[in-house]
Amino acid sequence: xxxxxxxxxxxxxxxxxxxxxxxxxxVYASAYPGTPSTEILETLCKFRDDVIAEWAPNEKVAFESxxxxxxxxxxALAAMKMVGVNVAADPLFSAAYSGVNGGLVLVSADxxxxxxxxxxxxxxxxxPFMKIPMLEPSDSQESKDMMxxxxxxxENFDTPVLFRMTTRICHSxxxxxxxxxxxxxRRLCPLNLTKFxxxxxxxxxxxxxxxxxxxxxxxxxxTCEFNRIEWNGPKIGIVTSGIAYxxxxxxxADTASYLKLGFTHPLPxxxxxxxxxKVEVLYVVEELDPYLEDFIRQQGITCIGKEKIPRxxxxxxxxxxxxxxxxxxxxxxxxxxxxxxxxxxxCAGCPHRGFFYELGKLARxxxxxxxxxxxxxxxxxxxxxxxxxxxICMGAGPSxxxxxxxxxxxxxxxxxxxATIGDSTFFHTGIASLMNxxxxxxxxxxxxxxxxxxxxTGQQDNPGSGTTLQGESTPPIDIEAVVRxxxxxxxxxxxxxxxxxxxxxxxxxxxxxxxxxxxVRWPCVLKKLDxxxxxxxxxxxxxxxxxxxxxxxxxxxxxxxxxAVSFDRATGKARIDPNACNGCSVCAQVCKWSAVVxxxxxxx
Amino acid sequence: xxxxxxxxxxxxxxxGTVLVTAILSKGLVAAGYDVKMAEVHxxxxxxxxxxxxVRYGDAVYSPIVGRGGADALVAFETMEALRWIEYLKPGxxxxxxxxxxxxxxxxxxxxxxxxxxxxxxxxxxxxTVIEAxxxxxxxxxPRVMNLVLFGALVESAALSAIDWEPVIRSSVKPAxxxxxxxxxxxxxxxxxxxxxxxxxxxxxxxxxxKESK
Ligand SMILES: Cc1ncc(C[n+]2csc(CCOP(=O)(O)OP(=O)(O)O)c2C)c(N)n1
Numbered sequence: 001x002x003x004x005x006x007x008x009x010x011x012x013x014x015x016x017x018x019x020x021x022x023x024x025x026x027v028y029a030s031a032y033p034g035t036p037s038t039e040i041l042e043t044l045c046k047f048r049d050d051v052i053a054e055w056a057p058n059e060k061v062a063f064e065s066x067x068x069x070x071x072x073x074x075x076a077l078a079a080m081k082m083v084g085v086n087v088a089a090d091p092l093f094s095a096a097y098s099g100v101n102g103g104l105v106l107v108s109a110d111x112x113x114x115x116x117x118x119x120x121x122x123x124x125x126x127x128p129f130m131k132i133p134m135l136e137p138s139d140s141q142e143s144k145d146m147m148x149x150x151x152x153x154x155e156n157f158d159t160p161v162l163f164r165m166t167t168r169i170c171h172s173x174x175x176x177x178x179x180x181x182x183x184x185x186r187r188l189c190p191l192n193l194t195k196f197x198x199x200x201x202x203x204x205x206x207x208x209x210x211x212x213x214x215x216x217x218x219x220x221x222x223t224c225e226f227n228r229i230e231w232n233g234p235k236i237g238i239v240t241s242g243i244a245y246x247x248x249x250x251x252x253a254d255t256a257s258y259l260k261l262g263f264t265h266p267l268p269x270x271x272x273x274x275x276x277x278k279v280e281v282l283y284v285v286e287e288l289d290p291y292l293e294d295f296i297r298q299q300g301i302t303c304i305g306k307e308k309i310p311r312x313x314x315x316x317x318x319x320x321x322x323x324x325x326x327x328x329x330x331x332x333x334x335x336x337x338x339x340x341x342x343x344x345x346x347c348a349g350c351p352h353r354g355f356f357y358e359l360g361k362l363a364r365x366x367x368x369x370x371x372x373x374x375x376x377x378x379x380x381x382x383x384x385x386x387x388x389x390x391x392i393c394m395g396a397g398p399s400x401x402x403x404x405x406x407x408x409x410x411x412x413x414x415x416x417x418x419a420t421i422g423d424s425t426f427f428h429t430g431i432a433s434l435m436n437x438x439x440x441x442x443x444x445x446x447x448x449x450x451x452x453x454x455x456x457t458g459q460q461d462n463p464g465s466g467t468t469l470q471g472e473s474t475p476p477i478d479i480e481a482v483v484r485x486x487x488x489x490x491x492x493x494x495x496x497x498x499x500x501x502x503x504x505x506x507x508x509x510x511x512x513x514x515x516x517x518x519x520v521r522w523p524c525v526l527k528k529l530d531x532x533x534x535x536x537x538x539x540x541x542x543x544x545x546x547x548x549x550x551x552x553x554x555x556x557x558x559x560x561x562x563x564a565v566s567f568d569r570a571t572g573k574a575r576i577d578p579n580a581c582n583g584c585s586v587c588a589q590v591c592k593w594s595a596v597v598x599x600x601x602x603x604x
Numbered sequence: 605x606x607x608x609x610x611x612x613x614x615x616x617x618x619x620g621t622v623l624v625t626a627i628l629s630k631g632l633v634a635a636g637y638d639v640k641m642a643e644v645h646x647x648x649x650x651x652x653x654x655x656x657x658v659r660y661g662d663a664v665y666s667p668i669v670g671r672g673g674a675d676a677l678v679a680f681e682t683m684e685a686l687r688w689i690e691y692l693k694p695g696x697x698x699x700x701x702x703x704x705x706x707x708x709x710x711x712x713x714x715x716x717x718x719x720x721x722x723x724x725x726x727x728x729x730x731x732t733v734i735e736a737x738x739x740x741x742x743x744x745x746p747r748v749m750n751l752v753l754f755g756a757l758v759e760s761a762a763l764s765a766i767d768w769e770p771v772i773r774s775s776v777k778p779a780x781x782x783x784x785x786x787x788x789x790x791x792x793x794x795x796x797x798x799x800x801x802x803x804x805x806x807x808x809x810x811x812x813x814k815e816s817k
Contacts, residue, residue: 010641115644316668317669331694332690334689340717347650558712566711567713
């Protein structure tokens with residue numbers, strides 16, 4: 001049993017990965033936030049003296065920066081959520097050809113169950129696709145140990161390494177033994193940099209080398225310490241990796257033998273064959289796609305896997321037990337019908353609210369398609385605001401809007417397309433999307449919801465916020481100047497707290513026949529404001545209140561969807577929770593009866 | 605060999621379940637248990653339903669349990685207890701805060717907050733109802749409700765052998781320490797009023813366990 005000591009501590013998988021990278025002597029790390037990966041850089045940035053840790057505007061840039069750091073001779077890491085790897089895929093595929101100098105590790109944090117993601121892709125497939133080695137930890141200690149090993153593997157085999165985690169690994173805590181940092185010997189930047197110049201002639205040579213490297217990695221996989229057998233007799237054999245190992249262990253305990261795979265690309269053919277030959281039944285327990293299973297079947301080995309174990313959503317011990325043992329969990333039966341859903345909502349005082357309220361009103365009167373993007377503002381599509389139609393991936397708002405607008409214009413049906421995009425998303429990939437609309441002469445209306453921070457993932461700084469990840473102040477990118485430099489001639493900057501002004505500005509944009517941009521600026525309510533921001537962005541009231549005699553019970557104020565505003569069915573009046581309200585007054589502006597007033601003065 | 609025990613904590617974003625989970629796991633580690641803890645970040649900040657799990661024993665494998673796997677369910681908000689009840693083992697314990705937070709459809713006047721949740725819970729599980737909000741307000745800060753519930757959990761889940769106060773001391777800001785300790789003690793007393801007197805003499809000894817509505 002582990003005893004608590006300063007050297008043994010509970011860490012999340014993300015913290016352990018950061019600790020492992022630190023101990024391995026990483027000198028440079030870059031990431032774009034994204035659940036469940038965000039805390040990796042938020043932890044690494046604290047090792048200020050030893051590690052340069054940065055937020056990049058997107059994942060491609062993060063990986064490329066890490067590659068540059070590796071070329072210069074430092075151990076480098078890039079981290080991202082799984083969809084971020086799609087964004088970074090271009091440099092990754094080629095870095096697999098070029099190889100590295102300092103060890104280079106890419107963390108992909110997958111999200112089985114779509115806790116906070118737009119899809120459920122299984123990024124293990126990237127490893128064979130990119131032809132790079134892959135590690136999959138199954139708890140925090142392994143996250144640390146494997147991260148240290150990943151840097152060695154990267155350097156020994158001259159390749160980037162894919163480090164694949166999942167939500168339950170990233171966000172669960174388990175005990176970790178802490179170690180000391182070891183500065184690797186400085187790897188001098190090679191004088192001959194041509195290996196990183198993947199012109200076709202060289203890339204062809206790399207291509208051949210790549211196959212040879214994979215063969216060596218496959219050999220390594222056979223004896224790698226992270227691929228191990230836990231032998232408990234021949235009755236049942238289970239091949240498993242990642243969090244699924246813990247679930248299998250929980251269900252089968254010592255009644256089964258395990259082939260626990262941690263180095264999962266290339267897979268150890270001989271080890272698998274040997275294990276399979278010794279057991280009577282072979283189960284493959286893995287979350288999401290049949291990645292291990294397909295490989296095992298390709299070797300002509302019979303196994304039981306996805307015909308029993310679900311291939312979608314997260315597993316847990318109960319699901320594994322039901323699938324393989326037919327054991328239905330005993331549960332408490334209760335009448336669940338009274339339970340009311342609790343969907344996420346925009347916070348009280350959220351600057352997105354007033355804007356979406358007005359946009360929704362306008363969209364109900366005209367033929368409008370609202371091409372949204374990913375961030376808190378995606379909640380603008382929910383009841384009661386209902387002012388967002390599309391959301392596909394980061395940066396797609398303005399570009400989908402452009403394509404749609406072109407076709408609506410061609411058909412001459414008068415539909416207008418409005419794009420809504422957050423500040424962080426604009427920096428991520430929105431700039432190129434907007435550029436496309438200007439260059440190709442669209443008349444889309446792009447609304448940049450500039451809440452001065454990356455909200456959805458929990459208040460990360462971005463190029464517009466004026467501060468770096470390690471807390472240095474830096475010139476904030478001026479969104480308006482960027483937009484004008486792209487050639488947008490019609491630009492307005494407005495506050496979302498003045499609904500009349502929002503409405504007028506939207507009308508102005510609808511009357512234009514060229515691309516226009518509305519920058520809707522007000523900081524996120526959760527953002528810690530500096531003094532300057534406090535002076536600029538303060539509400540008149542601390543909180544609002546309903547004057548009951550004036551309230552007609554019309555429920556108009558409920559249409560802004562604020563969690564501080566409720567309707568009391570008993571009195572037939574609206575009510576505002578003074579503790580939740582932050583005085584933004586959006587509800588007061590939609591009240592026709594002037595029944596919502598400044599709470600401070602009402603009390604006076 | 606100590607069997608693995610699984611605790612399931614549920615609530616609404618912002619209620620302080622994360623702090624309680626942190627204190628709980630820290631204390632369990634200090635007491636020599638293997639501990640795993642799972643939480644899902646993401647939508648919690650936006651008023652969504654949140655859940656965390658803590659599992660402890662001699663050797664813990666999975667950080668989570670599935671349906672029917674938890675030995676105790678601690679609900680910081682009343683309706684959340686029912687939302688997650690399926691995760692409780694038959695025979696497991698429910699510790700539920702008699703405290704309501706309306707969700708969006710209720711705020712909008714589309715649905716009523718259900719009145720019968722506590723009755724349903726009592727009918728299907730060994731349920732302890734805690735008036736954590738009243739107790740916290742009496743102590744002087746509604747926000748220490750989470751420590752009241754933690755105190756109740758410690759008594760209900762037979763964790764009172766662990767010395768929790770140093771763990772709490774190292775987990776909260778010094779300015780709020782006394783209040784948090786008072787809340788913790790009050791929560792314990794709410795479940796086991798017969799416990800030997802603890803240092804918290806000031807703690808009101810009023811009957812806080814609500815029998816039924
Ligand atoms: C490619 C990709 N990377 C990261 C994410 C995770 N993610 C979702 S929303 C978001 C931030 C959005 O910030 P912003 O555009 O400023 O909008 P806000 O949430 O502040 O309203 C991030 C990083 C993602 N969904 N896709």
